[in-house]
Amino acid sequence: MERHNYDIVVIGAGGAGLRAAVEAREAGLRVAIICKSLFGKAHTVMAEGGVAASMGNVNENDGWKVHFRDTMRGGKFLNHYRMAELHAKESPDRVWELEVWGALFDRTAEGKISQRNFGGHEYPRLAHVGDRTGLELIRTMQQRIVALQQKDKRDHGNAESHIKVFAEVTVTEILKEGGKVAGVYGYRRENGVEVLFEAPAVVLATGGVGKTFKITSNSWEGTGDGHALALKAGGNLVDMEFLQFHPTGMVWPPSVRGLLVTESVRGDGGVLTNSDGIRFMFKYIPDVFKDKYADNEEEADRWYNDQTNNRRPPELLPRDEVARAINAEVKAGRGSPHGGVFLDVSKRLPADVIKKKLPSMWHQFMELANVDITKEAMEVGPTCHYVMGGVEVDPDTAAAVGVPGLFAAGEVAGGMHGSNRLGGNSLSDLLVFGRRAGLGAANYVKSAPAAKVSDESIKRAAEKIQAPFDRTGGENPYALHEELQELTQNLVGIIRTKSELQEAIEKIADIRKRIEKVSVSGDRQFNPGFHLSFDLDNMLLIAESTAKSAIVREESRGGHTRDDFPGMNPKWRQINNISSFTGKEIVVKQQDLPNMPAELFDLFDPHELEKYMTPEEMTKGGSK
Amino acid sequence: MTRKIKMRIWRGNSETGSLQDVSVDANEGEVVLDVIHRVQATQMGDLAVRWNCKAGKCGSCSVEINGKPRLACMTQMASFAEDETITVTPLRAFPVIKDLVTDVSFNYKKAMEIPSFEPPADLKPGEARMQQIDVERSQEFRKCIECFLCQDTCHVIRDHEENKKSFAGPRFFIRIAELDMHPLDMLRNRKQKAQEEHGLGMCNITKCCTEVCPEHIRITDNAIIPMKERVVDVKYDPVRWLGSKIRRREEVL
Incomplete structure (x- = not known):
């Protein structure tokens, strides 16, 4: 066994993890960064559209208040107001700071960072680099880490004296002593050797849960590891019923089903049509958005050139609305040949502009589907993309509720996006709360002495890792994973009902019994079957938490649609579903959502809030 | 449309490894990585291959296919002849850790x-x-x-x-x-x-x-x-x- 000692261990090397590590290092601490894959490969690279920040470079009317309103609206007012507030206020600084670290965003004519339109954002707000913004973000952070290491080499003679990256390490457990975080246990995939990190603070930045579902835009890494680690360490998950099905995933060929088609396609003028050639989104504008979205093609088309005097095209409604609309069209028999709808940008923009603005989309369709998007329409349909639910945290410090020494940021943390995330708000979330988690952990460490991990804890953790090899003749982890994905897709997917959710809960409990007997072949080194046996355990906890939260929330809101409760219910807007783990099963309890203070309440038109809130809340709410 | 494919995959490390023949299904529209995953799930549970995004964006699944450096996720099965044996080997410039995974x-x-x-x-x-x-x-x-x-x-x-x-x-x-x-x-x-x-x-x-x-x-x-x-x-x-x-x-x- 390898043994390491750090002030802070960051689990996850995507945008949030790296930003946390930078902040903790700059606070003078020693940081270990654990990557599930190689350094620089995290799922953040997949983010396409951009990072939302109200810099006001393209429309000077933008500002944090507008961004805050858009975020709350997008989340259907279930967001933790404080997270949405911090996010809207701090994201411009986080973007500008990337530029000082070497990022090269696309520019406006005046030479400022360009900003593009996106669903749910009132003004052009997304800083971007073509449609590969996530890659720019991760590379900039990666290179920032290297720059800090080079400085450490100059100052301390060792590049890894203060930040060390541990690539391809799988974390199996967060270790606690005396009720507080004391370290992390796992193994190196390269050689199977077990690793112990002793540290008083751990930052979870492990991303999402998409691999729990069959059709997803997530890579193999999105198995809810951080969500599950937090549960097992005694933390809570908030509102796990809210999953974002991105409206536009590829549907053909089957091997790329679920792969993301960036929302920028619509932001840059792409329209959605059904098999009758009808631009169907006009039919699906919900009442709460009627005054912001055009109800006819002429006005929608004019908006691209004159955004002051026209309402936005309904293709740019928040993602949950568009995903449900596509689902309904396909169900009504008006889908495309492979079970999606058509998304066409070729009629709106000249070929060279498409290639310039959407280079990786052009590339992706050309090379994987033999479709030239400058000439023909794409076929798209909903794909499981993002989990709004996540670890319950303190907004200011990112500290996980109930587990001293544990922090969480990025997709693994809950609350920020409410019931639905706006596009572009995830890259900004990573930066804002990644930094806050790094800072929160650094401040915590300064007052919390490190506890020694006991031999007993180590022994228990080691036994768990060895277990799948000691069993023989058990079930195949690949087959169990497929079974789980099938059931979540069919029973806990985009449209839900009580009876199906009940069935899902029972089936998940059955799979849980069966994974206790999973056995694997080969040895520990780079063994994907062995690895999957841990991932499966995590994914099952996620699926259970999602299904149990979904069955109690008797309303439809954002990324949770109940066929048997189709409308929003203002009573449920006041409630978070809190999942915890007893060691045997997930228990879901209801907790009151914190109230927006008067100064934030006042930022909204009361007529808008009336659509979401109860009369009592309206009288209590603002300062007027 | 499903067809049977003949594949030769490197198993083991630089010193003791060798090419192993497998016969595996490939469906219409699939890429080499899909077929490798099918081999993993059905025949070689511990076959090591790096991959993440499966969309040509992360650069993890680099291997050599019929001797050419390629991304396995961006190489369509349709680009090979019907009866062609597809040989997949690890990157040659770097030491092999196991199977298709190299020390980069x-x-x-x-x-x-x-x-x-x-x-x-x-x-x-x-x-x-x-x-x-x-x-x-x-x-x-x-x-x-x-x-x-x-x-x-x-x-x-x-x-x-x-x-x-x-x-x-x-x-x-x-x-x-x-x-x-x-x-x-x-x-x-x-x-x-x-x-x-x-x-x-x-x-x-x-x-x-x-x-x-x-x-x-x-x-x-x-x-x-x-x-x-x-x-x-x-x-x-x-x-x-x-x-x-x-x-x-x-x-x-």
């Missing part, structure tokens, strides 16, 4: 040796002004997904372990070029350093790196050749050579 730490070591971006000391966040046309040159190189296929194919190190110490490779030449052309970067002499410390001179512009780049970055034409030309200018133009010496002396004084 060489690249991370080289990344550490390239001096980082150096912004103007007085640059305040939000104040930078750059024209699109000026950032585009560096943006081309920042498209790099670090798949390391260019490093793998480069004959300076592909079969010459001894050159690795003094040669950073095409991936890092475009990194140097990116910083050299970055409108805000203040560090001088990046090109000279590329020549003197990172082995730019060992490249004899056969363009193999450009050919394998899945992002179609024009590594040789847009990064390596312009840097080589400028280095030569300074080295062999007596006036510029003298100029550089005088400037350096002034800095010392």
Whole structure:
């Protein structure tokens, strides 16, 4: 066994993890960064559209208040107001700071960072680099880490004296002593050797849960590891019923089903049509958005050139609305040949502009589907993309509720996006709360002495890792994973009902019994079957938490649609579903959502809030 | 439409490994990585292969397919003849850890040796002004997904372990070029350093790196050749050579 000692261990090397590590290092601490894959490969690279920040470079009317309103609206007012507030206020600084670290965003004519339109954002707000913004973000952070290491080499003679990256390490457990975080246990995939990190603070930045579902835009890494680690360490998950099905995933060929088609396609003028050639989104504008979205093609088309005097095209409604609309069209028999709808940008923009603005989309369709998007329409349909639910945290410090020494940021943390995330708000979330988690952990460490991990804890953790090899003749982890994905897709997917959710809960409990007997072949080194046996355990906890939260929330809101409760219910807007783990099963309890203070309440038109809130809340709410 | 495919896959490490034959189903529209995953799930539960995004964006699934450096996720099965045996082997320029997974730490070591971006000391966040046309040159190189296929194919190190110490490779030449052309970067002499410390001179512009780049970055034409030309200018133009010496002396004084 390898043994390491750090002030802070960051689990996850995507945008949030790296930003946390930078902040903790700059606070003078020693940081270990654990990557599930190689350094620089995290799922953040997949983010396409951009990072939302109200810099006001393209429309000077933008500002944090507008961004805050858009975020709350997008989340259907279930967001933790404080997270949405911090996010809207701090994201411009986080973007500008990337530029000082070497990022090269696309520019406006005046030479400022360009900003593009996106669903749910009132003004052009997304800083971007073509449609590969996530890659720019991760590379900039990666290179920032290297720059800090080079400085450490100059100052301390060792590049890894203060930040060390541990690539391809799988974390199996967060270790606690005396009720507080004391370290992390796992193994190196390269050689199977077990690793112990002793540290008083751990930052979870492990991303999402998409691999729990069959059709997803997530890579193999999105198995809810951080969500599950937090549960097992005694933390809570908030509102796990809210999953974002991105409206536009590829549907053909089957091997790329679920792969993301960036929302920028619509932001840059792409329209959605059904098999009758009808631009169907006009039919699906919900009442709460009627005054912001055009109800006819002429006005929608004019908006691209004159955004002051026209309402936005309904293709740019928040993602949950568009995903449900596509689902309904396909169900009504008006889908495309492979079970999606058509998304066409070729009629709106000249070929060279498409290639310039959407280079990786052009590339992706050309090379994987033999479709030239400058000439023909794409076929798209909903794909499981993002989990709004996540670890319950303190907004200011990112500290996980109930587990001293544990922090969480990025997709693994809950609350920020409410019931639905706006596009572009995830890259900004990573930066804002990644930094806050790094800072929160650094401040915590300064007052919390490190506890020694006991031999007993180590022994228990080691036994768990060895277990799948000691069993023989058990079930195949690949087959169990497929079974789980099938059931979540069919029973806990985009449209839900009580009876199906009940069935899902029972089936998940059955799979849980069966994974206790999973056995694997080969040895520990780079063994994907062995690895999957841990991932499966995590994914099952996620699926259970999602299904149990979904069955109690008797309303439809954002990324949770109940066929048997189709409308929003203002009573449920006041409630978070809190999942915890007893060691045997997930228990879901209801907790009151914190109230927006008067100064934030006042930022909204009361007529808008009336659509979401109860009369009592309206009288209590603002300062007027 | 499903058909049976014959595949030969490298199993084991550099010393004791060998090619193993498998017969496996392939469906319409699939890429090589899909078929490797099917082999994993049905025949070789412990077959090691790196992959993440499966969309050509992360650069993890780099292997050699019929001897050519490729991303397994971007190589369509339809690009092979019906009865063709598809041979999948690990990247040859790097030591094999297991099966299709290689030790690419060489690249991370080289990344550490390239001096980082150096912004103007007085640059305040939000104040930078750059024209699109000026950032585009560096943006081309920042498209790099670090798949390391260019490093793998480069004959300076592909079969010459001894050159690795003094040669950073095409991936890092475009990194140097990116910083050299970055409108805000203040560090001088990046090109000279590329020549003197990172082995730019060992490249004899056969363009193999450009050919394998899945992002179609024009590594040789847009990064390596312009840097080589400028280095030569300074080295062999007596006036510029003298100029550089005088400037350096002034800095010392």
